[in-house]
Amino acid sequence: MQLDLSLMDSLLQKYKGQEDALITMLQEIQGIYSYLPEDALDRLSLNTGVSLSQIYSVATFYAQFYLKPRGRSTIRICRGTACHVRGGNRILDTVERELGIKEGETSADLEFSLETVACIGACALAPTMVIGETTYGKMTSNRVAEIFRQRRNKE
Amino acid sequence: MNKQEQVGNHDKKIIIVCHGTGCVSSDSPLVLKTLQQHITEQALDNIDTKFSGCHGCCEQGPIVIVEPEGIFYAQVKVDDVPEIVENHLKNNRPVERLFYKDPNTKEAIAHYRDIPFYAKQQRVILRNCGHINPEIIDDYVAVGGYEALQKALKMTPDEVIAEVKKAGLRGRGGAGFPTAQKWEFCRRSPGEQKYMVCNADEGDPGAFMDRSTLEADPHSVVEGMTIAAYAIGASKGYFYVRAEYPLAVKRLRVAIQQAEGRHYIGDNILGSGFSCKLYVKEGAGAFVCGEETALLASIEGKRGAPRPRPPFPAVSGLWGKPTTIDNVKSLANIPVIISHGADWYSAIGTEKSKGTAVFALTGNVSNSGLIEVPMGITLRQIIYDIGGGIPGGKAFKAVQIGGPSGGCLPESALDLPIDFDSLSKAGAMMGSGGMVVMNQDTCMVDTARFFLNFTQSESCGKCVPCRVGTNRMLEILTRITKGLGTESDIELLLRMADVVKNTSLCGLGQTSPNPILTTIKYFREEYDEHVNSRRCRAGVCKALINYYIEPSKCQACQICFRQCPVSAIEGSKGTIHIIDQDKCTKCGTCIAVCPARFSAVIVISGEPVPTAPPENERAVVRAKAEK
Numbered sequence: 001m002q003l004d005l006s007l008m009d010s011l012l013q014k015y016k017g018q019e020d021a022l023i024t025m026l027q028e029i030q031g032i033y034s035y036l037p038e039d040a041l042d043r044l045s046l047n048t049g050v051s052l053s054q055i056y057s058v059a060t061f062y063a064q065f066y067l068k069p070r071g072r073s074t075i076r077i078c079r080g081t082a083c084h085v086r087g088g089n090r091i092l093d094t095v096e097r098e099l100g101i102k103e104g105e106t107s108a109d110l111e112f113s114l115e116t117v118a119c120i121g122a123c124a125l126a127p128t129m130v131i132g133e134t135t136y137g138k139m140t141s142n143r144v145a146e147i148f149r150q151r152r153n154k155e
Numbered sequence: 156m157n158k159q160e161q162v163g164n165h166d167k168k169i170i171i172v173c174h175g176t177g178c179v180s181s182d183s184p185l186v187l188k189t190l191q192q193h194i195t196e197q198a199l200d201n202i203d204t205k206f207s208g209c210h211g212c213c214e215q216g217p218i219v220i221v222e223p224e225g226i227f228y229a230q231v232k233v234d235d236v237p238e239i240v241e242n243h244l245k246n247n248r249p250v251e252r253l254f255y256k257d258p259n260t261k262e263a264i265a266h267y268r269d270i271p272f273y274a275k276q277q278r279v280i281l282r283n284c285g286h287i288n289p290e291i292i293d294d295y296v297a298v299g300g301y302e303a304l305q306k307a308l309k310m311t312p313d314e315v316i317a318e319v320k321k322a323g324l325r326g327r328g329g330a331g332f333p334t335a336q337k338w339e340f341c342r343r344s345p346g347e348q349k350y351m352v353c354n355a356d357e358g359d360p361g362a363f364m365d366r367s368t369l370e371a372d373p374h375s376v377v378e379g380m381t382i383a384a385y386a387i388g389a390s391k392g393y394f395y396v397r398a399e400y401p402l403a404v405k406r407l408r409v410a411i412q413q414a415e416g417r418h419y420i421g422d423n424i425l426g427s428g429f430s431c432k433l434y435v436k437e438g439a440g441a442f443v444c445g446e447e448t449a450l451l452a453s454i455e456g457k458r459g460a461p462r463p464r465p466p467f468p469a470v471s472g473l474w475g476k477p478t479t480i481d482n483v484k485s486l487a488n489i490p491v492i493i494s495h496g497a498d499w500y501s502a503i504g505t506e507k508s509k510g511t512a513v514f515a516l517t518g519n520v521s522n523s524g525l526i527e528v529p530m531g532i533t534l535r536q537i538i539y540d541i542g543g544g545i546p547g548g549k550a551f552k553a554v555q556i557g558g559p560s561g562g563c564l565p566e567s568a569l570d571l572p573i574d575f576d577s578l579s580k581a582g583a584m585m586g587s588g589g590m591v592v593m594n595q596d597t598c599m600v601d602t603a604r605f606f607l608n609f610t611q612s613e614s615c616g617k618c619v620p621c622r623v624g625t626n627r628m629l630e631i632l633t634r635i636t637k638g639l640g641t642e643s644d645i646e647l648l649l650r651m652a653d654v655v656k657n658t659s660l661c662g663l664g665q666t667s668p669n670p671i672l673t674t675i676k677y678f679r680e681e682y683d684e685h686v687n688s689r690r691c692r693a694g695v696c697k698a699l700i701n702y703y704i705e706p707s708k709c710q711a712c713q714i715c716f717r718q719c720p721v722s723a724i725e726g727s728k729g730t731i732h733i734i735d736q737d738k739c740t741k742c743g744t745c746i747a748v749c750p751a752r753f754s755a756v757i758v759i760s761g762e763p764v765p766t767a768p769p770e771n772e773r774a775v776v777r778a779k780a781e782k
Contacts, residue, residue, distance in 0.1 A: 022456035023439050027398070061458040061615075063440035064398055080360030081555060081591045082517035084605050093742055097720055118442060118609065120399060121363035122176050123517035123589075124213030124524050135180035141744055142718075 003039050007032050012047050022050060022058055026065060035066040071106045071113035075099075076130040080119035087140075088127040092116065094141040095129070098148050168202045168244060173218040173285060175209025175367060176402065177524075182233065183217035189233050190219075193240045202244055208371020208406075210285035211525035212272055215255060220267060220285075227267040228253040258521040258543045275541045277503065278527045279511045280327075280487045281364075284371035289406050292413040295374040301419050303490035307382045308427040312342060315386040319489065321497035323509035327484035328354060328445075329560065329586040330662070331508070331575035334485055340469035341387040344477035351384040351392035351431075352473065352480040354450060358397070358442035359558030360609060361589035364513040365483040367525050369396070369403035372487070373410035377433065379486030381420050382493060384431045387479050391432050395450055398437040407435055442559075442613035445587075446661045447480045449615065460615045461661035484513055484588075504530035508574030518555075518591035521546045535569040538592055549594040552693075553678070557586025559606045559613075560666035562673030563599060582673040584666070598695035599678040600685050604632040606670035610663060621664030624655035628671060637698040640686040649675065690761025697741045700760045704745075706731045706768045708755035711775040715745035715756065729775050733767040 011028045015021035025048075029040050036059055045052040059065045077092045092103065099107055099114060106113040122128050125137025129144070136147060172178075172187040183206075191204050210218050215229035219239070226249045228239065235253055242248045254263040255270050264270050278284075287294035295301070307315050320335035341349060353376065357365040369376060376394075384392050396404050411433050415421045422430045436454050443449045444459040451473050453459040472478025488510060492500045501509045508530040514537065517523045521543030528537060534554060538544065545551050553563040562583035564571075571577055575585050593602070611625040631648050634640050652668030659665045675682060684690040691699040704715075704724075709731045716724045716732055723739040726732030732755075734745065746756040759765075 020454060020456045023453065024437070024456075027437065027439065057458055058456070061441060061460075062438075065439065078360075079609075081558070081589060081605070082361050082515075082523070084360075085518045085591055085593055085597055087743075090743055090747075117399065118358060118613070119360035119362070120176075121357070121366045122180060122213070123361055123363055123515055124177050124216075125180060126517060126523075128180075135176065137177070137180050141742075141747060 003033070003037055005039060005043055008040060008043060012044070022048075022055070023062070026055075026059055030065060034070045035068060038067075069106070069110065071110050073111065073132045074113045074115065074130075076115055076117045076120065077103075078120045078122075078126070078128045078130070079116045080123060080126070082123035082126040083119075083128055086126040090141055091127050091129055091139045091144060094144045098144060169222040170202065170204045170244075171207050171220045171222065171285070172204070173208075173210045173216060173220075174206040175213065175216070175285075175370060176363075177209065177213030178216035178218055179402075181216050181230075183231075185233050186217050186219065186231055186236060189236045190240070193236060194244070197240065197245070199240075199244060205288045207285045207287060208289045209367040209525060211281065211367070211527075212255075212270075212522060213524040214522050215524075218285075221249070224249075225267045226265055227255055227270060229255045258546065271543070272522045272524070272526075272541055275536065276527050277511055277529045279491055279500075279503065280368065280484050280513055281371070281525065281527045282491070283375060284367060284525075287372065289371055289373055290409050292374060292410070292417065295372070299494060300374055300490075301378055301414075301417075303493035304378050304381055304419060305425060307385060307493050308425060308429060312386045312388060315382065315493070316342065318497050319386075319492055322492045322500040323497075323504075323507075324485065324488055324492060324500070325508060325510075325575060326482055327488070327513070327585075327588075328482035329557065329584060331585060334481065337469060337479055337481070338383065338386050340467070341389075341477045341479040344470050346477050348391075348476045349387055349389040350473040350476055350478040351380060351387060351389040352450070352454070352478055353380050353392070353394045353483060353486055354445065354447065354480050355394055355396040355400075355403070355483045356438050356445045356450060357400075357483075357587060358445045358613075359560075359587040359589050361517055361555075361558055361591050362515045362587040364515055364525055364588055366397075366400050366403050368483050368487055368513075369400070370406055373403075373406045374414065375487045375490055376483055377407075377410050377414050377420070379481075379489035380433060381414075381424070381431055382489050383479065383481060383486060385429055387477075389479070390430055392434070393454055393473070394433065394435045395444070395454055396435060396437055398439055404435060404437060411435070441615070442609075443615045443661070443663050446663055449661070450480065451478065458615070460617045461663075463660060505572065505574045507576055512573065512585065512588065514556075514588045514590040516542050516590050516592070519545055519549065519594035519597070520592040530574045531572045533570050533572055534564070537573075537590070538569070542592065545592065545594050547594075549596065551592070552595050552597055553593045553599065553602075555583075555591040555593065555602065555670075556589070557584040557669075558589040559610050560584055560662065560669055561586045561589070562669045563593070563602060563677065564673065565677040567677075582669060582676060584669070596693050596695070598636075598691050598693035599674040599681045600632065600636055600691075601693075601695045603671045603674045604629065604636055607632055607667065610667040614663065614667075618658075618660035618664065620655045620658040621660065621667065624651055624659070625664070625667050627651060628655070628668070632671070635682065635685050636691075636696040638685065638689040638696070640682075642686055644686065645675065645679075645682050684761065688761045692760065694758035694760055696760075700741065700758050701736055701764045702734055702739060702741065702743070702745055703757055703759050703764050704732050704734055705755050705757055706772075707776070708753055709775065710753050710755070712750065712753070714748050714750065718744050718748050720744060726773075731768060731773045731775055733773075736764060 219228040325331040449459040449461040468478040607629040749756040
């Protein structure tokens with residue numbers, strides 16, 4: 001798949017000369033391509049004069065950045081304390097079983113990426129899971145299966 | 156008891172639908188939309204609708220409140236809307252079916268103010284949460300918003316600092332450092348350019364009060380920030396917010412824009428000659444960025460690694476300039492202190508910890524949610540009076556306070572009056588204010604392992620004690636939870652905890668051993684059981700447990716048989732089910748799906764699994780049907 005690097009033009013223009021904007025620019029690049037493609041980072045380095053090693057040091061430090069293509073939807077399983085106490089691990093097990101992938105992996109059809117998150121801040125609804133932008137609270141193994149069944153039926 | 160009481164029809168009614176994250180994920184926007192449709196269709200012109208931020212009682216969401224009478228509806232669904240409109244809004248007969256039910260007495264309570272969850276709280280920081288529309292500045296101004304800023308601008312910066320000092324405000328970020336002292340350092344530091352930073356990088360798993368405050372009442376934080384900037388002499392301020400909180404980021408941006416429009420921030424604020432611009436910076440997912448020097452590095456666009464102090468940020472902070480960093484809740488306190496005065500504020504709380512504390516009360520407790528209480532209240536009052544106790548008839552085991560930096564306190568600590576100092580003394584800390592209640596089904600060794608797993612993966616790797624120490628401690632804890640631990644492991648843990656605590660570079664490493672130290676201190680017997688008898692009394696550590704179906708209780712209903720994901724259950728209609736221990740992956744599905752009236756699946760730990768009944772004894776003995 002050919003990458004359209006011209007999509008970066010406006011953000012390179014917008015943050016020109018701003019020394020503190022590296023993280024913000026990486027966030028916007030990821031917003032465009034859903035991950036940080038090597039070619040895009042090359043261009044970012046050439047354009048801003050920030051060395052590629054420095055860009056990578058930041059891109060690999062923060063959990064939010066991905067260097068590999070992502071699934072169309074991201075599933076986040078909360079591993080906060082409240083979720084843990086109310087059985088969050090079982091939810092992760094069930095989702096892993098349903099999708100046949102492990103935490104940190106993307107399904108072969110690029111439909112889902114599965115990850116865990118430290119806390120989504122909806123502790124009263126523990127255990128929780130987020131698919132895309134939708135938060136699902138008070139999860140049980142059965143509800144996980146039910147949610148995937150519904151999604152499959154919609155397709 | 157309030158029964159469908161008649162309410163006078165003299166006032167215009169306002170319906171407030173909660174749009175906190177909890178309620179939104181249980182469909183509250185659709186409830187509001189449906190309400191608005193019905194009201195428009197039926198041309199009810201004496202009724203206003205609006206949404207608010209988090210009410211705190213997230214367990215009961217979606218929450219709908221009808222003012223002025225203060226009726227509180229819990230768990231409202233879209234289908235309930237017509238009944239609310241018809242009975243309550245049109246005929247003044249509140250819908251009792253939707254009232255909050257006390258989890259213990261089952262009594263229905265009509266009014267917001269009578270619900271024990273709220274009645275025992277004292278809301279200062281969360282004063283407006285759930286009552287105003289966070290995206291409308293006039294709502295905030297109507298409750299006295301930005302009056303404190305106007306008052307502060309007429310005082311000198313030193314007078315503002317003196318007032319905050321007199322109030323005794325201590326930083327709500329966790330360690331409890333006096334806020335005014337921090338401001339004073341920064342004000343006195345030489346330098347033209349100074350910065351004000353708000354730390355909203357709430358990274359603790361199990362705490363969400365900064366998020367709720369920003370989502371429900373962003374203007375109070377913006378106002379507090381501007382007053383703080385005035386006090387220290389900063390012309391620029393940054394909010395550092397977690398990127399995982401998109402709604403908080405959005406509302407904060409809206410609030411800043413609106414405040415700029417009214418000249419509460421920007422150039423020459425309200426004609427005072429003081430100028431201050433505020434910016435929002437989104438974090439990128441690193442827990443260590445809650446540490447102030449790491450946070451500053453992140454704002455500068457670098458890796459969020461902490462650096463040794465001194466120099467403190469008050470001397471050399473953002474881009475080497477004097478900088479003050481305050482937590483969201485500290486800043487939300489400022490407008491109240493300035494408006495009501497230091498004396499009013501310092502009357503709340505204990506001698507050394509003034510004001511209130513906000514806790515995210517979660518875990519195995521009936522009313523989980525966001526609460527605010529005066530300092531000095533006991534844990535027992537919080538967990539039992541406000542939280543409604545432990546659900547499901549289970550026993551209390553521990554309460555974890557302060558997240559990965561805090562500790563687990565046992566039953567004997569429940570009558571401790573809580574403030575910054577008493578919690579530190581007990582081995583926990585105020586931290587971010589996460590308060591997770593744990594019942595008998597929580598394993599304390601696993602809990603320590605859980606937190607270490609978190610700190611270990613969030614360690615930035617800069618200093619050796621934290622990078623290597625958390626890793627090694629996690630290895631030992633994992634070994635113990637797998638039943639491979641030895642007696643000397645516990646002593647080794649204690650020694651390593653001591654080294655990591657005393658030699659790590661920043662707070663993340665220094666406090667990471669707290670969960671281990673407190674669980675060993677208060678729950679040593681659980682460690683010993685794991686090591687000596689391979690037993691996990693809570694039935695959590697997979698390597699130490701087996702699921703077993705009690706033949707005398709199994710009714711061969713086939714539910715577990717059908718749902719077992721690895722087909723490890725053998726049985727048929729009329730034949731007692733048996734779990735094949737070699738196939739079982741211990742996922743816990745069987746125990747979760749076994750009907751409560753049978754409760755045939757049990758957890759066995761620390762002793763051999765009984766042999767299965769022979770084939771000729773596997774016919775089900777039916778429990779007598781109750782008439």
